[in-house]
Amino acid sequence: MKIRLFCNAGMSTxxxxxxxxxxxxxxxxxxxxxxxxxxxxxxxxxxxxVALLGPQVGYQKKKSKQIADKHNVPLDVISMTDYGRINGKAVLEQAKKLISSKP
Structure with a gap:
């Protein structure tokens, strides 16, 4: 399972x-x-x-989703709560759900 997270500089995540x-x-x-x-x-x-965006770049979801859709990769924004709490288990679950919903 290949999961990529994208944020401002790649460090905060x-x-x-x-x-x-x-x-x-x-x-x-x-x-x-x-x-x-x-x-x-x-x-x-x-x-x-799957690709996940940090909440701080969530405003870029529409543009990012266009790129992801071309590669048939599901993309969503990590919830601010899970991100702020560094809840790896919840974010992993989010990624797994996105992967399983892939056509």
Whole structure:
């Protein structure tokens, strides 16, 4: 499962990425989770299973979704609550739901 998180600079989500990796390991999931700056979305979208935007760049969802849709990658914005609480388990669940809803 390849999950990519996109935010302003790719750094603010590093703690969340680590918590998501821990949650995936607890569930026995093989998850490749990495964060990048949003301006690199088009370079890192191909071949992934899901893209998540940090809430601070949620206003870019429409534009980002157009890029993701071209590659058949589901995309959504992480909730401010889960992001703020660094709730890796909840964000991992969000990613899994998006992947399972993929046509």
């Amino acid at each position: 590093s703690l969340l990425v680590e918590k998501m990796k821990e949650a995936a390991k607890e569930e026995g999931l093989d998850a490749d989770i990495v964060a990048y700056p949003l301006n690199e979305l088009d370079r890192h979208i191909e071949g992934i299973d």
